[in-house]
Amino acid sequence: MLCQNCNKNEANMHMKRIINGRAAEVHLCSDCARSLGYGEAFSGMGFSFADFFGDFLLKNESLASSVRCGFCGKTFEEIATDGKMGCAECYNSFYEKLLPSLTRVHGKTAHIGKRPINAGGGDALNIEELKTRLEKAVLNQDFETAAKLRDEIKALLSKGGEA
Amino acid sequence: MSAKWYLGTGAQNDVVISTSIHIARNITQFPFPATLSLQDKLKVNAIVKDAASSVTDYRFNYYEMKMLSQSEVVSLAERHLVSPEFASSRDGRALLLTEDEAVSIMLNEEDHIRLQVMYAGFALDEAYRTADRIDTSLNTKLDFAFDDKLGFLSQDPASLGTGMKASVVLHLPGLVTTSQITRLITTVSKLGLSLRGSYGEGAAAKGDLFRLSNTITLGISEKAAIENLKSIALQIAAQERVAREEIFKAPVTEDRIYRAYGVLKYARLIDTAEFMELISLVRLGAVKGIINMECSEIEAMMIQMQPATISLSVDRPLDRIERDKLRAQLVRHNLK
Numbered sequence: 001m002l003c004q005n006c007n008k009n010e011a012n013m014h015m016k017r018i019i020n021g022r023a024a025e026v027h028l029c030s031d032c033a034r035s036l037g038y039g040e041a042f043s044g045m046g047f048s049f050a051d052f053f054g055d056f057l058l059k060n061e062s063l064a065s066s067v068r069c070g071f072c073g074k075t076f077e078e079i080a081t082d083g084k085m086g087c088a089e090c091y092n093s094f095y096e097k098l099l100p101s102l103t104r105v106h107g108k109t110a111h112i113g114k115r116p117i118n119a120g121g122g123d124a125l126n127i128e129e130l131k132t133r134l135e136k137a138v139l140n141q142d143f144e145t146a147a148k149l150r151d152e153i154k155a156l157l158s159k160g161g162e163a
Numbered sequence: 164m165s166a167k168w169y170l171g172t173g174a175q176n177d178v179v180i181s182t183s184i185h186i187a188r189n190i191t192q193f194p195f196p197a198t199l200s201l202q203d204k205l206k207v208n209a210i211v212k213d214a215a216s217s218v219t220d221y222r223f224n225y226y227e228m229k230m231l232s233q234s235e236v237v238s239l240a241e242r243h244l245v246s247p248e249f250a251s252s253r254d255g256r257a258l259l260l261t262e263d264e265a266v267s268i269m270l271n272e273e274d275h276i277r278l279q280v281m282y283a284g285f286a287l288d289e290a291y292r293t294a295d296r297i298d299t300s301l302n303t304k305l306d307f308a309f310d311d312k313l314g315f316l317s318q319d320p321a322s323l324g325t326g327m328k329a330s331v332v333l334h335l336p337g338l339v340t341t342s343q344i345t346r347l348i349t350t351v352s353k354l355g356l357s358l359r360g361s362y363g364e365g366a367a368a369k370g371d372l373f374r375l376s377n378t379i380t381l382g383i384s385e386k387a388a389i390e391n392l393k394s395i396a397l398q399i400a401a402q403e404r405v406a407r408e409e410i411f412k413a414p415v416t417e418d419r420i421y422r423a424y425g426v427l428k429y430a431r432l433i434d435t436a437e438f439m440e441l442i443s444l445v446r447l448g449a450v451k452g453i454i455n456m457e458c459s460e461i462e463a464m465m466i467q468m469q470p471a472t473i474s475l476s477v478d479r480p481l482d483r484i485e486r487d488k489l490r491a492q493l494v495r496h497n498l499k
Contacts, residue, residue: 072194084273087194088308088316098320102313105321107355108382111314113325117299118191118306129296133219148219155303 003029005081069093117156127156167264167463175285176458177450178400180332180372182286183243184294187317187326188276188301189308195318196255196271204255204271211270214304215259218297223268224260228253234480237471243281245269266297273318274326276301283459285396287329287389294327295385314381324381329389331396332361336371336447337406338399340416344373347399355379356395362439362469370439370465375399411451420448428498432487438468438494456498464497 003011009029068075074086076094085091091098102109115121130153137146189195190210193203208227215223228236231253240250244264249256249272259268269277278301280294308316314324322328338344351358358375360368375396377388410416423444427433433441446461448454466472468490474481481489 072198074198082197083320084197084318085195085316085320086198088189088191088310091310091313091316102320102323102381106324106379106381110312110382111310111324112382113314113327113384113386114295114298116307116309116315117302119309119311130219145219148217151217152219152300152303156299 001027003027005029006031067093127153130156175397175400176283178333178335178403179285179396180334180458180462181281181283182290182331183279183281183329184287184290185328185330186276186278186294186298187274187315187319187322187328188278188298188305189316189318190275191306191308193275196273196275197318199255199271201255207275208255208257208270210305211268211276211301212257212259214301215268217304218300221261221266221297223266224262226258226260228256228258234471234474238469238475241469241472242466244279246272246277248272266293274322283462285331287331287393291327291329291385291389321378322380324379324383325385325388326380327385327388328376328380329392330374330376331392333373333375333396333399333403334371334443334446335373335399335403336443337403337410339368339371340410341406343402343406344368347402351375351395351399352378354391354395355383356392358399369436370443372439372443372465407447407451417448417453420444420451420453424448424454424498427494429495430491432484433491433494434483434487435468435470435490438490439465442468460497464494468494 001011003009004027006029009031011027011029069086069090070093071089072086074090076097079085079090079094099109130149134146134149134153137143137149190207193199193207196204199207212223212225215221228249231239236245236250236253239245239258240247242264244260244267245258246269249269255271257270259270260266265281267279267281269279278294278298280290280297282290310316315326317323317326335344338347348358355378356375357378358373361372361374362369375392377383377392379388383391423441427438427441427445442461442465445454445456446458449456449458449461467476470486473486473490473493476493477489
């Protein structure tokens with residue numbers, strides 16, 4: 001049996017997975033299995049994208065390869081193969097195609113939580129904390145730290161204000 | 164050199180060994196690492212290195228992965244300071260690391276920035292507070308790729324949203340001995356978490372060490388994800404304590420602990436697998452009070468006895484036998 005991912009090498013890893021409530025078998029060669037994140041020796045630091053693109057692999061969908069991301073030039077087919085988005089713009093270019101998989105992996109598709117300063121997320125608590133520490137540093141005559149803190153606060157305030 | 168983070172003792176230390184927070188970030192103007200040219204990777208390294216130098220209270224040492232030996236890089240992975248994936252390919256990658264090794268920033272791994280904060284014991288809130296502060300501080304110098312709907316954008320769509328992964332390393336000899344691990348792994352996976360061997364996978368996890376992490380990052384706030392993880396970790400810890408009481412009812416458990424201690428104390432050759440199996444029993448005995456050792460000493464040993472880290476303690480490459488001999492010698496010395 002050939003590997004379901006590359007269709008070139010003999011499949012030597014066979015796994016049963018539950019996809020959308022159905023049991024399905026996956027057959028991969030060892031190279032593809034490794035690149036898809038199966039059977040890594042250590043764990044805990046990476047996110048497995050095999051879970052993410054399991055659907056594409058199993059259904060063996062023919063994916064349109066004509067559309068390329070305007071910024072990095074990656075096609076959706078390439079992304080589905082290696083599981084890696086090319087750049088931030090890819091999310092715009094292929095948003096609709098990604099949505100079903102996002103729902104399956106995360107259950108939800110709308111972000112809740114921290115926002116970066118460059119998207120208006122200046123963290124008020126953080127500024128307060130920095131100010132307290134700045135006062136302390138001045139009291140202790142630790143001017144090197146105080147200068148750093150002052151710059152940090154200034155940067156937080158100005159960036160937060162821009163957005 | 165300052166004391167390493169793992170030499171400290173933390174809360175819930177009978178079961179919870181350590182806590183870590185990972186945060187993934189990308190800089191807006193560059194494509195993600197897999198599509199980034201070597202030249203641009205070096206630019207990213209330089210920019211983040213510069214931004215990190217202005218973070219107050221934390222001083223980072225900077226290492227280009229290419230400048231380190233294979234053993235040094237693998238040892239970083241054994242100490243969980245970088246991912247094994249990061250260690251596998253070194254071109255264009257760099258690491259920012261504090262002296263106590265509690266904060267590390269992998270540059271150009273799956274994302275431009277992978278920030279990690281590690282604490283001994285059970286310290287999710289403290290670790291997150293530190294990670295959050297460093298993240299915000301870097302953000303004052305760098306613009307992070309972000310989308311209103313999808314959150315922080317990552318090369319890996321599975322970490323969209325908060326880009327934050329929290330984890331605790333648990334010592335679960337009781338649940339392993341009473342064969343409850345497989346069931347537990349299935350149960351937590353239904354709760355948006357994963358439980359995997361910290362060294363080695365599944366039932367073959369070395370040293371009965373398991374890592375519990377959140378897998379869902381989109382549509383859940385950092386705080387909610389941490390609260391969720393915290394509550395499941397505490398439930399697992401409670402189950403582990405019950406299982407330990409159960410196995411200590413059989414005299415064979417105490418016997419196994421003393422035998423493990425005996426072998427560690429007198430053996431002349433020990434490979435990693437045997438060491439991890441025995442030290443796990445000794446840790447169980449130390450928590451129970453029948454072996455007179457501190458958990459922090461044992462955890463430090465678990466890290467220091469890994470193959471590449473052992474090889475670094477001498478100045479020349481070691482073959483297998485030499486390494487097992489040196490490990491046995493160091494272990495005997497540690498057990499006095």
